[in-house]
Amino acid sequence: xxxNSLVSIDDISRDEIVDLLKQAxxxxxxxxxxxLDGKVVATLFFEPSTRTRLSFETAVNRLxxxxxxxxxxxxxxxxxxxxxxxxxxxxSNYVDLIIMRHHLEGAARYATEVTDTPxxxxxxxxxxxxxxxxxxxYSIYKTQGTLQNLSITMVGDLKYGRTVHSLLMxxxxxxxxxxxxxxxxxxxxxxxxxxxxxxxIRYYEHRDFTPEVINQSDIxxxxxxxxxxxxxxxxxxRVKNLYTLRSDxxxxxxxxxxxxxxxxxxxxxxxxxxxxxxAYYFEQARNGLYAxxxxxxxxxxxxxxxxxxxx
Ligand code: CP
Numbered sequence: 029x030x031x032n033s034l035v036s037i038d039d040i041s042r043d044e045i046v047d048l049l050k051q052a053x054x055x056x057x058x059x060x061x062x063x064l065d066g067k068v069v070a071t072l073f074f075e076p077s078t079r080t081r082l083s084f085e086t087a088v089n090r091l092x093x094x095x096x097x098x099x100x101x102x103x104x105x106x107x108x109x110x111x112x113x114x115x116x117x118x119x120s121n122y123v124d125l126i127i128m129r130h131h132l133e134g135a136a137r138y139a140t141e142v143t144d145t146p147x148x149x150x151x152x153x154x155x156x157x158x159x160x161x162x163x164x165x166y167s168i169y170k171t172q173g174t175l176q177n178l179s180i181t182m183v184g185d186l187k188y189g190r191t192v193h194s195l196l197m198x199x200x201x202x203x204x205x206x207x208x209x210x211x212x213x214x215x216x217x218x219x220x221x222x223x224x225x226x227x228x229i230r231y232y233e234h235r236d237f238t239p240e241v242i243n244q245s246d247i248x249x250x251x252x253x254x255x256x257x258x259x260x261x262x263x264x265x266r267v268k269n270l271y272t273l274r275s276d277x278x279x280x281x282x283x284x285x286x287x288x289x290x291x292x293x294x295x296x297x298x299x300x301x302x303x304x305x306x307a308y309y310f311e312q313a314r315n316g317l318y319a320x321x322x323x324x325x326x327x328x329x330x331x332x333x334x335x336x337x338x339x
Pocket of ligand 1: 076077078079080081151160290291292
């Protein structure tokens with residue numbers, strides 16, 4: 029395995045996370061550079077994506093590198109039965125870095141085992157989405173001025189939501205308090221609650237989406253109920269609209285509170301929230317460009333300046 033790979037947010041230390049945030053800050057101020065001249069990056073998306081793929085590809089393009097890849101695996105030889113192992117080994121012949129999304133948990137880890145080319149996990153099933161976490165951390169830092177001692181409320185699909193799993197793990201360095209709002213079927217899995225216990229992270233579980241919880245939050249992290257993760261479509265229909273944020277629910281929110289969402293949204297944030305000063309999800313997606321520029325440079329071993337930030 030190439031040690032520059034990023035499969036799980038747990039693969040990198042607190043110092044590495046902080047360095048990536050400092051570099052994201054640098055790229056926000058200097059997004060156009062020619063530091064990937066001669067580098068070729070593959071984006072292999074076996075699952076649909078808008079933000080992750082396009083922001084990774086924009087990141088490479090703005091840094092002067094080139095991109096190959098696919099956004100629809102049905103147009104590749106996977107549809108003829110080529111294995112993931114063979115696909116990764118083939119692509120490794122052509123590129124300096126592989127960025128991949130796959131519906132199977134563990135697919136990115138498996139890829140690192142069959143190639144020496146660095147691999148960035150752009151989402152593997154319900155497991156991890158570490159580059160999303162870096163942009164989430166950067167967004168939290170930008171809106172709160174710190175990552176320390178924050179109250180973070182996660183709402184919606186906490187069972188299959190890889191973004192909440194990765195974010196929870198990364199926040200262990202920053203003394204958070206979590207509130208988990210989910211129905212019985214979509215609770216935060218035991219392994220992540222055990223993780224909180226192991227690192228003395230406070231967490232509280234709720235079924236109801238009440239003003240009391242919203243009003244004591246610094247970050248309200250909404251998530252989509254993901255139809256594609258359900259084997260029982262009737263269960264999806266039963267739970268898909270249980271938690272919807274409307275603008276009137278934000279009347280008592282802290283001034284600093286920001287609503288984040290990895291997007292895409294379906295019904296979980298009403299459109300009237302978009303005009304609220306608490307809404308930050310579109311800016312959050314923009315931060316993905318800078319965070320991913322930093323992640324790509326780290327994976328390729330390219331040194332770049334770090335801007336000072338105070339956590
Ligand atoms: N947040 C996120 O992963 O969005 P996409 O599925 O559009 O990449």
